[in-house]
Amino acid sequence: MATKTDVSDAIQVPESTNGQSNPPFDEISVSLSFRKYSGERVLHTDLGLSVQDIRDIYRNMLLQRRFEERSAQMYGKQKIAGFLHLYIGQEAISTGSAYALKPGLDTVITAYRDHGLALAFGMSTNECMAELFGKVGGCSQGKGGSMHFFSREKGMYGGHGIVGAHIPLATGIAFAHKYRGDGGVCVCYLGDGAVWQGAFHESLNLAALYGLPAVYVIENNQYAMGTSVDRAAAEPDLFKQGISYAMPGALADGMDVFSVCQAMRDHIAMAREGQPSLLEIRTYRYRGHSMSDPGKYRTKEELDTKKNEDPILQLKSYVLEYGLMDNDELDELDADVKAEVIHSVTFADNSPPPPLEAIYEHVYTQGDYPFIE
């Protein structure tokens, strides 16, 4: 398959300024190869997924979608405040990953666009919705909000609001897996915009140098706020970033859950052997960056084209094509998801706000804060 970088895109350099006939230099040639995972090449049976697995996968992706649609509505009703960054369009990545990791052992960490990952990794709609509502029943007890979903129990090391700042944390979580020898892997999700933070560069070098069980996943949804990848990246093929750290790089299709799952499995397997890697997954976010962004930086055509690749619709077609579920089953599942989401809204509504004294809780492990002064 021909790709932009298929054969050779050696950077052009001008002729030497030297007047000699023989150039005053030798050439050092380097050939590299990267994998490009295509969903079209993978069936669910290739991945060892049962029909029940596919149902669960479909349900989970739909759950993320409906949860976020509902939270957007609740934002409109001012039940939710602050920033609300929706993951809609990217669900194949969170769910596809969940089917590649070992629950209870492996760990994940991401940026602020974290609802999808949280729901894919087993956090409940209740605790997530309550967190958005800023209630004690929230996963972070109402202290974190949309950008800061955490669950120690599920190995979800958080959503993080400072772009790039969680990448070193991921490196340290992977370090801890290795130090303990527990066999676990840490997957670090980051946006295409986060690549341009120095923290990315420092972390990848450290991970490669120490042979840490980490997978760095760039969720390339084409934009960082209003900035498209080619306006931020001198080299828009982000999977090539690994070269600087002698780290394998690969590309997967984020609109196809099988592509994601296959690529993640390979990369997690590498990580488990002590080889960290970089995986670029190309995806798209259908909504604005946050609730206040009208998304004027892209054309309607672009959006429409991408909507045709909707990972949920794609999986639905697959499911129907291979007869894994029929329309009735799909409708039932839809209703079930809807009910769960509505229930989470009720739960969040009924959960009390934190008491004012809670403001001093969780600052320190030490219990007597504010310290007696």
Place this chain on the structure above:
Amino acid sequence: MATKTDVSDAIQVPESTNGQSNPPFDEISVSLSFRKYSGERVLHTDLGLSVQDIRDIYRNMLLQRRFEERSAQMYGKQKIAGFLHLYIGQEAISTGSAYALKPGLDTVITAYRDHGLALAFGMSTNECMAELFGKVGGCSQGKGGSMHFFSREKGMYGGHGIVGAHIPLATGIAFAHKYRGDGGVCVCYLGDGAVWQGAFHESLNLAALYGLPAVYVIENNQYAMGTSVDRAAAEPDLFKQGISYAMPGALADGMDVFSVCQAMRDHIAMAREGQPSLLEIRTYRYRGHSMSDPGKYRTKEELDTKKNEDPILQLKSYVLEYGLMDNDELDELDADVKAEVIHSVTFADNSPPPPLEAIYEHVYTQGDYPFIE
């Protein structure tokens, strides 16, 4: 010529975990080529250098050497305090560069190991020695010391003590050249250790994105304090770092002034056309990192081998071989350099220390500091 990275060092990745016979991915192949500048391939005439130029080059390299030997002695006498990082062994880089840049137009900036560059770019031994002595006659009026030689007049934007922190400055100086359209180029020298600061990554991307007239020169002297390159860099071929920014990368021989000069000319020419680049120059520092470092992290054999490649001795052999100077001329030049350095010590000794009121000078451009309160 065979080099370590000659043909292909594609990173090894394990077999896919997928059970299919056909792999679930395509291969994206990328071939890259880098120049490796060898001094052996270049004669001074190829570079258009006259015999007088060669004398000047030789003298300048020797001047750096003797200046630093003397300053080490003065450090022992406690005329100089703080850190003193000697450039001894790296002189071909500073001098070779000086013959590639346009004086009065192009600009340079470096880290704290800055004496060599200062002397190569026309700063006087007097102002440099006086700075080391902390006297008003110093290039920075005694405020900066060894790590902070500056000369606006010579386009020397300073020695800088925080590792990596001057790389963004270089990017901005290059930005200013472009913004003004003055045709100038900024050369940023940095150590092999500075590559692992996030500032490096951010700067190179910005320079490539904006097409800035910058050359980033890694003076790879094999060590960052006691840490050898392979203990700090997951990918020790530092010239490959450019790939992440679609930036040409090349390698030059820092023990050979002609190799440096040729490579710098090519890269500066690129920069002048708006193509920034990365040039790794392999060199060696003969002394410890600073005066307090006994350098135990390397063997005597290694040091001896490298001393055989001494850039000054190499040039001396060349000069004799091609009959550009005879031994008498070389001796004379030696004496002349020695006299200049001794004179600078006298100058520095006689220059007064700054008056105490000077402590409040240069904090702000505003004259009345400490502001009347």
Place this chain on the structure above:
Amino acid sequence: MAQLQLREAIRAAMVEEMERDESIFLMGEEVAEYNGAYKVSEGMRDRFGDRRVIDTPISENGFAGLGLGASMSGLRPIIEFMTWNFAFVAMDQIVNNAAKIRYMSGGQFSFPIVFRGPNGAAGQLAATHNTSVESLYSCFPGLKVISISNPDDAKGLLKSAIRDNDPVVFLESEYMYGMRGEVSDDADYTIPIGKARIGREGDRVTIVGHNKSYWRAMEAAEMLAADGIEAEVVDPRTIRPFDWETVIRSVKKTNRCVVVDESNPFASVASEVAFQLQSRAFDWLDAPVARITAKDTPAPYAKNLMAYYLPSAEEVYRACRDVLYLT
């Protein structure tokens, strides 16, 4: 005079100065095509083009340093941080390079640069997005720090900051971008850096507050007025250099002082005001200098906690009554 939003006043200052001086450019995340995350730079790219209004990747350390390098070369960059919370990754560039290179070079290189963006609380955004940075930068000699509370000051002080030859940290506020006010439209309207403004005259207690805290001070003064107590409200406007003279003069009249400061309390601007007052007006103080700051915790997300976290007019009012021994 024109009625402008605070964001428009900031924009007007930038536009007027950029028209005047070709060496000024604006750089930051989303400042150009997107017209600014908070629409401060709306229309500026259309007006000045890509050469002078420049979008960046999310590389604060890189582009803060780029700005500094450009300013060393004699350009006059305006660097926008989307918010000051994101400048911690660029802190080294600001406190080491901006603040110290002029000194280390014996005065050879200057840094005519403005770093600007919103500072402090911005709503239910949780802990990393609500930091107040004024004390952190003000302790570095070499920097100037301005924090504005209204459109007119914003314009006059930003113009001064842009014209100044030293690096200026310019602190705005998301909350206040939409605030309207009368703004001078004199193209040479500048407000001197380092001069406080008396927002309201009074003789019983001095309230010092900058940025949003100024408005808490004014509200408290209203409440006190209802009790028949006239408070004097001082907006320092510049934090470094601080206009001690004006504050001390006021306290020598009122003999009491309450400082409102949205920062966490320890080693804050409020601490420094207390130090200076007890040092220079010791015999005039009839009560200790009091301070109302954010609670000494990270900023929480939940609505009720966040409201409790920030200084309120009610707290300021009570502190004023306390120092008047009216409780």
Place this chain on the structure above:
Amino acid sequence: MAQLQLREAIRAAMVEEMERDESIFLMGEEVAEYNGAYKVSEGMRDRFGDRRVIDTPISENGFAGLGLGASMSGLRPIIEFMTWNFAFVAMDQIVNNAAKIRYMSGGQFSFPIVFRGPNGAAGQLAATHNTSVESLYSCFPGLKVISISNPDDAKGLLKSAIRDNDPVVFLESEYMYGMRGEVSDDADYTIPIGKARIGREGDRVTIVGHNKSYWRAMEAAEMLAADGIEAEVVDPRTIRPFDWETVIRSVKKTNRCVVVDESNPFASVASEVAFQLQSRAFDWLDAPVARITAKDTPAPYAKNLMAYYLPSAEEVYRACRDVLYLT
């Protein structure tokens, strides 16, 4: 008790704790093969191996964050900064991640980590290599900040810091690494975080000083003693949480206070001490709290300027006489 250099006391604390608890590791630039830039970790790599004593590239932001991630996972990292000047590039990790994630996660993740290294002036190294950072970190709730002045405190407090479940900023001093003193060799010798130490008792004036400044305070107290004036010297040892009780008790006895602080003055620890004293001991203060700090400039290189830059015992002595109205 053993006679140890300060560097040895720090090493002893690390070694003993690492023997006790396998989850502790040491990471930083040159800590392993090179045995430490200042030889603090000498021999530790030989003792614990590469797994637990780990050299890093010059990537402070990266490895500070790596340490934080490891501590979130339950390990107990000790992260050495070669000096605190180099931690500005890692400031975001410390003030956003270390200080705030526990809060934002509703207490789910803790950060049992120590960031340590020398702070403040270290000789003729010029402006970027002489910064005092205590006030910068102390204003962040979520962090604890310790600054030590002698080998015994270094050992006892570092052991407490390593055992503490919250992130600790631990400030040492290049100048003092060679200082010798008696150090407890009890393997469980810890000094509680947040407790000041009275270095010398007296009743005429209280001098507060931490780290090197403590020694300037003690020298000044000697000079005052020669005048027949007994000064009380308090070493706070912990900056956050600060032991206000001890300082206030002392000042209620002496009625006067001079703070010695090597930082630049604005919004420094000295400012905070003044705020607290005038707030909590207003009626006991017979004179304003005075402070002797570094000059309000970047640190210069020249020997004479650098000597002038730093607080001197002579200045402290004169300030004490001033607050005693003996001038």
